[in-house]
Amino acid sequence: xxxxxxxxxxxxxxxxxxxxxxxxxxxxxxxxxxxxxxxxxxxxxxxxxxxxxxxxxxxxxxxxxxxxxxxxxxxxxxxxxxxxxxxxxxxxxxxxxxxxxxxxxxxxxxxxxxxxxxxxxxxxxxxxxxxxxxxxxxxxxxxxxxxxxxxxxxxxxxxxxxxxxxxxxxxxxxxxxxxxxxxxxxxxxxxxxxxxxxxxxxxxxxxxxxxxxxxxxxxxxxxxxxxxxxxxxxxxxxxxxxxxxxxxxxxxxxxxxxxxxxxxxxxxxxxxxxxxxxxxxxxxxxxxxxxxxxxxxxxxxxxxxxxxxxxxxxxxxxxxxxxxxxxxxxxxxxxxxxxxxxxxxxxxxxxxxxxxxxxxxxxxxxxxxxxxxxxxxxxxxxxxxxxxxxxxxxxxxxxxxxxxxxxxxxxxxxxxxxxxxxxxxxxxxxxxxxxxxxxxxxxxxxxxxxxxxxxxxxxxxxxxxxxxxxxxxxxxxxxxxxxxxxxxxxxxxxxxxxxxxxxxxxxxxxxxxxxxxxxxxx
Amino acid sequence: xxxxxxxxxxxxxxxxxxxxxxxxxxxxxxxxxxxxxxxxxxxxxxxxxxxxxxxxxxxxxxxxxxxxxxxxxxxxxxxxxxxxxxxxxxxxxxxxxxxxxxxxxxxxxxxxxxxxxxxxxxxxxxxxxxxxxxxxxxxxxxxxxxxxxxxxxxxxxxxxxxxxxxxxxxxxxxxxxxxxxxxxxxxxxxxxxxxxxxxxxxxxxxxxxxxxxxxxxxxxxxxxxxxxxxxxxxxxxxxxxxxxxxxxxxxxxxxxxxxxxxxxxxxxxxxxxxxxxxxxxxxxxxxxxxxxxxxxxxxxxxxxxxxxxxxxxxxxxxxxxxxxxxxxxxxxxxxxxxxxxxxxxxxxxxxxxxxxxxxxxxxxxxxxxxxxxxxxxxxxxxxxxxxxxxxxxxxxxxxxxxxxxxxxxxxxxxxxxxxxxxxxxxxxxxxxxxxxxxx
Numbered sequence: 001x002x003x004x005x006x007x008x009x010x011x012x013x014x015x016x017x018x019x020x021x022x023x024x025x026x027x028x029x030x031x032x033x034x035x036x037x038x039x040x041x042x043x044x045x046x047x048x049x050x051x052x053x054x055x056x057x058x059x060x061x062x063x064x065x066x067x068x069x070x071x072x073x074x075x076x077x078x079x080x081x082x083x084x085x086x087x088x089x090x091x092x093x094x095x096x097x098x099x100x101x102x103x104x105x106x107x108x109x110x111x112x113x114x115x116x117x118x119x120x121x122x123x124x125x126x127x128x129x130x131x132x133x134x135x136x137x138x139x140x141x142x143x144x145x146x147x148x149x150x151x152x153x154x155x156x157x158x159x160x161x162x163x164x165x166x167x168x169x170x171x172x173x174x175x176x177x178x179x180x181x182x183x184x185x186x187x188x189x190x191x192x193x194x195x196x197x198x199x200x201x202x203x204x205x206x207x208x209x210x211x212x213x214x215x216x217x218x219x220x221x222x223x224x225x226x227x228x229x230x231x232x233x234x235x236x237x238x239x240x241x242x243x244x245x246x247x248x249x250x251x252x253x254x255x256x257x258x259x260x261x262x263x264x265x266x267x268x269x270x271x272x273x274x275x276x277x278x279x280x281x282x283x284x285x286x287x288x289x290x291x292x293x294x295x296x297x298x299x300x301x302x303x304x305x306x307x308x309x310x311x312x313x314x315x316x317x318x319x320x321x322x323x324x325x326x327x328x329x330x331x332x333x334x335x336x337x338x339x340x341x342x343x344x345x346x347x348x349x350x351x352x353x354x355x356x357x358x359x360x361x362x363x364x365x366x367x368x369x370x371x372x373x374x375x376x377x378x379x380x381x382x383x384x385x386x387x388x389x390x391x392x393x394x395x396x397x398x399x400x401x402x403x404x405x406x407x408x409x410x411x412x413x414x415x416x417x418x419x420x421x422x423x424x425x426x427x428x429x430x431x432x433x434x435x436x437x438x439x440x441x442x443x444x445x446x447x448x449x450x451x452x453x454x455x456x457x458x459x460x461x462x463x464x465x466x467x468x469x470x471x472x473x474x475x476x477x478x479x480x481x482x483x484x485x486x487x488x489x490x491x492x493x494x495x496x497x498x499x500x501x502x503x504x505x506x507x508x509x510x511x512x513x514x515x516x517x518x519x520x521x522x
Numbered sequence: 523x524x525x526x527x528x529x530x531x532x533x534x535x536x537x538x539x540x541x542x543x544x545x546x547x548x549x550x551x552x553x554x555x556x557x558x559x560x561x562x563x564x565x566x567x568x569x570x571x572x573x574x575x576x577x578x579x580x581x582x583x584x585x586x587x588x589x590x591x592x593x594x595x596x597x598x599x600x601x602x603x604x605x606x607x608x609x610x611x612x613x614x615x616x617x618x619x620x621x622x623x624x625x626x627x628x629x630x631x632x633x634x635x636x637x638x639x640x641x642x643x644x645x646x647x648x649x650x651x652x653x654x655x656x657x658x659x660x661x662x663x664x665x666x667x668x669x670x671x672x673x674x675x676x677x678x679x680x681x682x683x684x685x686x687x688x689x690x691x692x693x694x695x696x697x698x699x700x701x702x703x704x705x706x707x708x709x710x711x712x713x714x715x716x717x718x719x720x721x722x723x724x725x726x727x728x729x730x731x732x733x734x735x736x737x738x739x740x741x742x743x744x745x746x747x748x749x750x751x752x753x754x755x756x757x758x759x760x761x762x763x764x765x766x767x768x769x770x771x772x773x774x775x776x777x778x779x780x781x782x783x784x785x786x787x788x789x790x791x792x793x794x795x796x797x798x799x800x801x802x803x804x805x806x807x808x809x810x811x812x813x814x815x816x817x818x819x820x821x822x823x824x825x826x827x828x829x830x831x832x833x834x835x836x837x838x839x840x841x842x843x844x845x846x847x848x849x850x851x852x853x854x855x856x857x858x859x860x861x862x863x864x865x866x867x868x869x870x871x872x873x874x875x876x877x878x879x880x881x882x883x884x885x886x887x888x889x890x891x892x893x894x895x896x897x898x899x900x901x902x903x904x905x906x907x908x909x910x911x912x913x914x915x916x917x918x919x920x921x922x923x924x925x926x927x928x929x930x931x932x933x934x935x936x937x938x939x940x941x942x943x944x945x946x947x948x949x950x951x952x953x954x955x956x957x958x959x960x961x
Binding site for chain 1: 545546547548549551552553554564571573574575577578579581582583592594595596597598599600601603604610613615617620621632637638640641642669670671674800896897898900901902904905943
């Protein structure tokens with residue numbers, strides 16, 4: 001048993017839903033108890049879809065358990081076929097149905113439906129949502145894709161985009177444009193927007209662009225092996241990664257690299273003098289492995305930030321994330337326990353978090369600005385405007401969305417200089433974010449006191465007792481501390497306290513503060 | 523107590539045959555109630571023993587994450603827990619021990635059963651008894667099931683409240699218990715009205731804190747503030763309490779009838795009743811009149827959601843001038859809803875349970891002006907040009923009693939007003955269907 005409050009990933013059958021909902025002409029029949037239909041609202045509310053996910057649930061109840069749940073599944077499956085007439089079906093079980101072992105695959109097969117029916121194995125008690133997307137797509141590809149003649153012109157499949165993905169809609173458009181610039185056409189995009197017939201002719205492409213390893217790596221490997229299609233390893237998020245991606249496409253396709261960077265603004269925006277203030281900003285990166293790796297590279301090489309933490313919640317990507325973290329001189333944080341993530345962020349005291357919606361909430365509590373870089377998603381992650389993460393425009397979007405939460409340029413200096421100003425103080429928050437934004441000067445969350453490097457994560461839920469070893473702050477030192485910019489104040493406080501504790505000081509004065517500053521100066 | 527509205531002829535919809543279909547039920551499970559129960563009971567913690575799906579539901583159901591230190595969590599069953607129940611119990615004891623050590627402020631711990639825990643027959647009642655012995659008297663450990671195989675949406679609250687009834691202290695004299703979790707502001711308004719009538723002592727179930735648990739006994743009268751509390755009512759009756767059946771306190775008429783039933787049981791004079799209710803009644807009527815304009819003459823179709831559907835249909839048809847096409851409810855408790863059914867004019871289809879595809883076909887055929895449905899259906903219906911009201915808002919928002927009557931009408935009127943405001947967006951420069959809704 002594992003105690004969980006918030007989760008980064010849903011169960012694997014939600015992954016299957018994301019594949020089915022992304023596609024057209026495919027229907028998922030899910031053996032699941034009443035109540036599991038809540039998952040529909042992820043698509044209709046968060047993604048604002050204007051149609052129901054193509055999913056039929058058996059919604060069995062207690063009285064059915066004593067009777068015949070297998071028959072219930074059979075009739076749900078037959079009714080779904082009758083009503084929706086899909087070109088292919090997938091069948092599976094949610095966590096509860098997995099326990100009653102009705103074998104949806106076998107039951108569906110016994111119906112003799114006139115379309116391909118693909119059975120899914122979704123082990124709910126050991127795997128999670130991303131496994132569900134990857135596995136479902138693999139099963140579909142294995143069942144439907146056949147060796148076919150390659151297209152005459154050089155084409156690629158874009159694989160990995162699914163429903164409820166972080167900016168997948170716009171990434172597809174951006175990558176299509178990049179490939180078109182190289183003279184590479186798109187054979188199929190899958191799962192998003194694909195029909196079962198499109199999956200059947202995946203083999204016509206010369207290679208695969210693996211956009212999201214989380215959702216399509218298993219299928220990419222299978223197609224490489226069975227259909228002889230190489231696939232791209234570089235995910236084109238960021239300027240450097242996009243250039244590397246185009247090089248890789250050139251190598252695979254045997255084409256010269258051609259790219260139109262005329263609309264790419266990130267490099268100049270980042271070099272222009274207003275951005276000087278970004279130099280060395282301490283950022284903490286956490287998300288799914290793919291986006292976290294990409295963000296770390298952009299943060300260091302394209303924004304001039306200092307990456308002080310890097311991690312991912314999906315263990316499938318642990319190895320890759322650990323390698324990148326090591327290159328940044330960090331130890332990767334691989335966990336799906338948000339309390340651990342919160343403690344690690346508090347300990348690192350970054351000036352900016354690049355994370356998921358979960359980290360956005362952590363940032364709110366800690367008073368640290370946050371830009372979202374990855375799923376899990378929220379309704380805000382489906383903007384009406386074009387907002388890709390990949391390619392040149394993706395880089396532009398990333399520059400804006402990472403810089404936006406920060407206090408900008410000269411404003412930062414003015415805040416520091418005129419700290420006592422009654423309306424221009426750091427507690428008011430960045431002026432461009434409006435009255436609703438709270439600067440971190442507001443009421444400190446329980447974390448401000450409770451989280452130090454030594455306090456274990458589970459202690460966070462309780463108002464943890466403040467360590468008795470902490471030296472007392474003299475009023476003058478408290479005043480001086482308040483003059484330090486808010487985003488480093490917590491760190492300054494902690495460093496000073498550690499400094500005092502190491503020296504056995506009972507009280508912290510102004511001098512102690514500056515002694516500690518000199519001691520810890522980088 | 524003069525009432526300008528004519529009573530529905532005869533017995534209203536009380537004897538209307540109920541349409542029952544079996545198919546996919548697009549409803550929440552009872553765990554969803556934890557979203558509001560954990561805010562209501564400030565010293566209680568809800569520990570769901572279930573799967574990752576349960577945890578995912580709790581974080582998704584409200585459409586938002588309530589990040590402020592939730593007093594709920596899920597003990598997610600893993601493969602090794604399924605292999606041996608003895609180990610699962612040991613794991614549960616350990617997790618509860620850690621949890622309570624971390625949260626010394628918790629006085630009530632609910633072990634909440636789920637679909638997987640029921641199917642593997644993890645006996646949470648015995649677990650609760652065992653843990654109660656370990657953690658008494660500081661913490662009372664109770665259990666209930668919010669599983670989808672046992673409960674539909676608001677039935678979770680029913681199961682939770684019913685679980686508390688055996689532990690309520692005994693009462694000897696006359697008292698009133700109002701059952702059903704209400705927003706604090708609404709509860710306070712109700713207390714003022716009851717105090718004005720001289721009715722008391724008044725106990726609330728659930729109480730905000732453990733030490734406020736209402737005593738119950740043969741002199742206790744129970745008024746339900748929510749219609750979905752059948753099990754709770756039966757449990758209170760087993761403790762000797764007497765049920766007071768009345769229309770539910772939605773709108774001016776429902777509130778007056780509900781209070782009148784209590785006033786009758788406590789022998790409040792007509793003069794006093796009028797003196798206490800006259801001003802708020804007039805206020806409620808004015809507020810409803812101000813908000814209900816867009817509703818008059820319009821049709822409404824209820825998909826099953828919370829069991830509030832019948833009383834709300836009564837309010838919309840009798841106080842807001844709407845016409846009900848279908849009133850779907852997950853479960854129709856004829857005894858509890860009898861007074862509301864009697865006030866509902868014959869005409870609408872009354873349906874219980876659901877085959878969602880068939881019900882959608884009926885709604886598309888009827889093209890109601892307003893469809894009250896769950897979050898999974900709302901945007902798809904809107905994309906088909908049908909205005910909708912999310913049903914879940916009706917259990918999350920203060921809607922009971924006089925001073926919320928106008929707000930309640932406003933909740934239903936807003937989608938129609940919005941449709942009017944945005945009318946110019948339809949079509950497009952080239953004409954044709956509205957753009958933007960993803961397929």
